[in-house]
Amino acid sequence: MIAMFVDLAVRDFLDRAELVYPDRVGIVDEPRQPAPSWGAVTYRDVARLARAQAAGLDGLGVPAGGRVAIVSQNAARLLVSFFGVSGWGRVLVPVNFRLTAPEVDHIVRDSGTEVLLLDPELAHLREATTAKHVLVLGEDDDTIFDRAHEPIEHPIAESATATLNYTSGTTARPKGVQLTHRNLWLNAVVFGLHLALTDDDVLLHTLPMFHANGWGLPYALTGVGGRHVVLRKVDGAEILHRIDRHGVTLLCGAPAVVSAVLDAASAWDGPVPGRGRVRVVVAGAPPPTRLIERTDEELGWEFVQIYGLTETSPLLTVNRMRAEWRDLDPLRRARRLGRAGAPALGVRLRVADDGEVLTRTNHNLDGYWDKPEETARALAGGWFHTGDGGSLADGYLTISDRKKDxxxxxxxxxxxxxxxxxxxxxxxxxxxxxxxxxxxxxxxxxxxxxxxxxxxxxxxxxxxxxxxxxxxxxxxxxxxxxxxxxxxxxxxxxxxxxxxxxxxxxxxxxx
The missing domain is CATH 3.30.300.30 (ANL, C-terminal domain)
Incomplete structure (x- = not known):
């Protein structure tokens, strides 16, 4: 009997979009940005651009497994890089665009980055980096995207690192989190399942894409043929305008993003866009109960909470409205939705004796880059130690605090x-x-x-x-x-x- 095993790879999502939805607009680029906007891009052209980026890396001599860092606010070029870099065997290093030059150079040095791609507003960083090749998005597009050649097809194992995501580093040097193709593939599919993503969905990218790879939605939404609408800067009124203009059904962010929208909605002329259609996914900090109530009452949007970390790709729990809660008063519903959520499919959680939340899942990091001792501590006993304190009751996790908080x-x-x-x-x-x-x-x-x-x-x-x-x-x-x-x-x-x-x-x- 012949057994068949097919490696999971992030390019699977783009390959399907190109095959099934080639003429559908896949990305609507940010119109107001320092690089020339790409406007509306079909999935056929998204795939062509990804191949051109891979061919450009071939031309620069970047081997399979080579590191390619990108420092950019949300843009179609960044979104394409999730496929153009990792999809052909290299490792994408998405970097926080708010970091200082020394912080960016530390990541470049630590990761072994060979190619550094910069947002035009961050072009000054090229004077302070040790990367072999430093290119500016828009300005150096002819080098970044080689449209004249087909890329080399490097074999990709699902255990290979696809992205190297650096933690915030608020108390120490940031650590590189190695996430494999398998990690990212399963996170994206599980997240898409829990959000019930379809090809009717339109995602407004309010979440910075560098942050845990946009929580996996650049992969998941592409795989089902949904539309990405790029937003470069979070602004409450602009979010409402984009929702109205593009028929947005989904957005993500920290509670502060929802607060900005609520502020803008109070001055909005007419019905708030997206009522009964939009679901807003919140993570990053436990949302106040009143914020959840107001999202329902004032916006008419579905409030979804998730919990996770960069090290878990990030999805661990999901909390969505349940049929059993619909008849509850708004405050009791909000309190239920204020919990971090129930374990996502394939995620196992437990709380240690000292109150720390531990997890076993296929989304957990492969390790911290070049830090075996820290990797061993984080994965001690075969469970990832989140550093968060919490409790489990009735299948739902409640986060009480970061242990240090x-x-x-x-x-x-x-x-x-x-x-x-x-x-x-x-x-x-x-x-x-x-x-x-x-x-x-x-x-x-x-x-x-x-x-x-x-x-x-x-x-x-x-x-x-x-x-x-x-x-x-x-x-x-x-x-x-x-x-x-x-x-x-x-x-x-x-x-x-x-x-x-x-x-x-x-x-x-x-x-």
Whole structure:
């Protein structure tokens, strides 16, 4: 008996789109960008461009397994690179476009990048990098995309690294996360299944594509023949305009993206676009309960929450509306949707004795590039250690905090997420971040950094509001007000930046 085994590869998604939907518009490029916009591109041309990019890398002498880094805001050229680089056997290194020149050069050096592709607004980085070839998107397209030759077909094993994604590096040098073709293929298919993707779907790329490879949707949506609409910069009003103009059915992002849309919707003239049609997928930070309620009430969009990490490709859990919840009042529905979610198909979760969430899944990283000891720690016992604290009940995971974000005050553990949720339930609070700061009496003092909608609330008002909802030891003992919270490119609040002034000069970040 002859057994057949076919390796999974990310190019499978593009091959299907080209075969089944060649004349369908696959990508609508960002019209306002420094590189010439590609406009509307059919899947036949997406595949041609991907082959041309692979041929361009052949011409530069980049071998199979060679590293190709790209630093770009959302653009069709970046989207094509997920296939043009990895689809012909090289390793794509998508880099956060907000990093400094030394940070980008560290990634170039650490990864062994041979070719660095730069957004035109980041062309200055070519003076500060050690990459052998540095090319600017748009300006150097004739070299990047060789339309005159067919690419060399390198055999691809599903165990081969397809992308090398660098972690945020907020407390140390960023680590390169090796994700294989198998990791990315299964993540994309499982995510597509849980979102029920079809060829009617239109995805607005509000999520930076560099972030965990756009959560796998550049692959999944291409495979089913859906349409990608590229958005270069997140803006609430522009998101609504694009949804209206392109018939968008799906978008992704951190809770801050939804907040921006809600702000814009309050000034929108007429019905909010996408009501009853759009589903918005949120991750990156636990969303406030009130945000979930408002998404339903004010936008009429389906709120979907997922949980995962770059190291898990990223999908681990999914939380969508269930038939059993439809008759619940809005607050109870929102609370159910506020959990991280149930394990996605093929994902196994458990909570360790110390409260850390562990997972076994085909989406887990192959390893940290050139860091065997850190890989061994992360995958100890055959489970990936997420670094998040949480609990499992009725099949659903609730994240209580990053382990490092748990505040120990007076000997009690306080979840900053729980306190933030209580604060944002106050109508005067736009957003809040809760951190622990050193205190001689309490060890760590529960401290709230708050952005107000208006000036109608005082610190005392907010503490009293929390006392109605939380045990006394969980309530903020200090409240500070600010105009805005620092965020990463993906919309996560940079709590380390908020902590820094309070902990500066101390050897330890616990007290």
């Amino acid at each position: 748990v505040i120990v005050s007076g000997g009690e553990n306080v979840s900053s997420i729980e306190v933030e949720d209580a604060l944002t339930a106050h109508p005067a609070v736009r957003e809040a971040a809760v951190i622990g700061i050193p205190d001689d009496t309490w060890g760590e003092l529960v401290t709230a950094i708050v952005v107000l909608e208006d000036d109608t609330a005082t610190a005392d008002d907010l503490v009293a509001h929390c006392r109605e909802r939380l045990a006394g030891f969980k309530c903020p003992r200090r409240v500070e007000f600010t105009d805005a919270l620092p965020r990463t490119a993906t919309g996560k609040i940079e709590k380390y930046a908020l902590r820094e002034p309070f902990w500066k000069g101390r050897e330890k970040r616990v007290n």
